[in-house]
Every structure is written in structure tokens, then in C-alpha cells.
Amino acid sequence: MxxxxxxxxxxxxxxxxxxxxxxxxxxxxxxxxxxxxxxxxxxxxxxxxxxxxxxxxxxxxxxxxxxxxxxLAPEPSGPSLLEFAQSHVLRRWRTSAARTRETDAYALLTLIPALVADVPGRPEDEDLRAALRLARCSLRDGGQR
Structure with missing residues (x-):
């Protein structure tokens, strides 16, 4: 700095x-x-x-x-909420049933926008959901996208 x-x-x-x-x-x-x-x-x-x-x-x-x-804002000490959610889904993805995967994904689509702080530069709720949907699609396709 x-x-x-x-x-x-x-x-x-x-x-x-x-x-x-x-x-x-x-x-x-x-x-x-x-x-x-x-x-x-x-x-x-x-x-x-x-x-x-x-x-x-x-x-x-x-x-x-x-x-x-x-x-100045302190440096983040750990993963962001989005990174944590993505790693959580990745850990559970291969061992979960299809319906459980879908339930987890939709729960995160609802939960993440509510937990992300409303600060300047924050993506809109729909943009956050779109990023999560993209991650969900790439997981569903086996990471091929």
C-alpha cells in the first residue's frame, strides 16, 4: 500500500x-x-x-x-460468501441425490442475495442469481461449460 x-x-x-x-x-x-x-x-x-x-x-x-x-476497509480474512457457497456445493455435489442438489441450488439462489451486504459496487440480486445459476449449470454438466 x-x-x-x-x-x-x-x-x-x-x-x-x-x-x-x-x-x-x-x-x-x-x-x-x-x-x-x-x-x-x-x-x-x-x-x-x-x-x-x-x-x-x-x-x-x-x-x-x-x-x-x-x-480503510480491512482486508478480507477468509473466502467471500459466494466462494464459500460454491465450495460447499462442490463438496456435496457428487455424493448428493439429484433432488438434494436441486434443493441446495435453489436455497442458495434465495439465500445469497439476502446475505450479501448492500454496499457500493454490489451486483444486483438478479446478477448474483445468474452467477449461481451458471455455476449450477456447469456442475450439472460435469464442469464442461
Whole structure:
């Protein structure tokens, strides 16, 4: 991870050219501009305050995201939910009866979208189900697809 201590902050800007006004927090990390918009001034103030406190405490800022190291998401420590579900089905596939395979697959088609966190960049429920259906089809065909 590339980090730097070269950080500068700008004042919060109010953007009014839209239906609802937004507030833009702007800062630079190693001379690269970063920004994040918020719906309320309070949220923008709180975010800018967090950035300022991190800089005041001497934290380094990540070059890619522009966030202090303490605000970065932790690295995943194990398999994702989708990887776990696929490995679970693969382990049971050859020893299960056909109806059990079908039941497991449909249970996962329902369960996985409900358990995956609703975060930015998350695939839509139908996309998740399509990925699971594809995995199910490739298992049914003996991995030929």
C-alpha cells in the first residue's frame, strides 16, 4: 500500500445546480485531488473532521483512495460468501441425490442475495442469481461449460 503524509484540505463547497443541494468535501493527497459529496452539511462536516483529525494525529493517507489508513476497509480474512457457497456445493455435489442438489441450488439462489451486504459496487440480486445459476449449470454438466 502506497501512503503519504502530503495532505491538504479545502473548505466544504455547496453545490446547488441539482434538485437537492449537495455538499462537497475536497482534499488533495500527494497533489492528487480527491472529493466526496454528502446530502447534508452535517455529514460533510463530520467527514472533513475525521480527515483533519487523522492528519493531526500523524496518520498516513492512502494514495489510491485518499483516505487515512484508519478509515480503510480491512482486508478480507477468509473466502467471500459466494466462494464459500460454491465450495460447499462442490463438496456435496457428487455424493448428493439429484433432488438434494436441486434443493441446495435453489436455497442458495434465495439465500445469497439476502446475505450479501448492500454496499457500493454490489451486483444486483438478479446478477448474483445468474452467477449461481451458471455455476449450477456447469456442475450439472460435469464442469464442461
Amino acid at each position: 502506497n501512503t503519504t503524509y502530503d495532505v491538504k484540505f479545502w473548505e466544504i463547497q455547496r453545490r446547488t445546480g441539482r434538485k437537492t443541494p449537495t455538499f462537497l468535501v475536497r482534499w488533495t493527497v500527494a497533489r492528487q485531488q480527491k472529493s466526496k459529496s454528502f446530502r447534508t452539511k452535517g455529514l460533510a462536516d463530520a467527514f472533513l473532521s475525521d480527515l483533519l483529525q487523522a492528519a493531526k494525529l500523524g496518520e498516513s493517507f492512502d494514495l489510491a483512495t485518499g483516505l487515512p489508513v484508519s478509515m
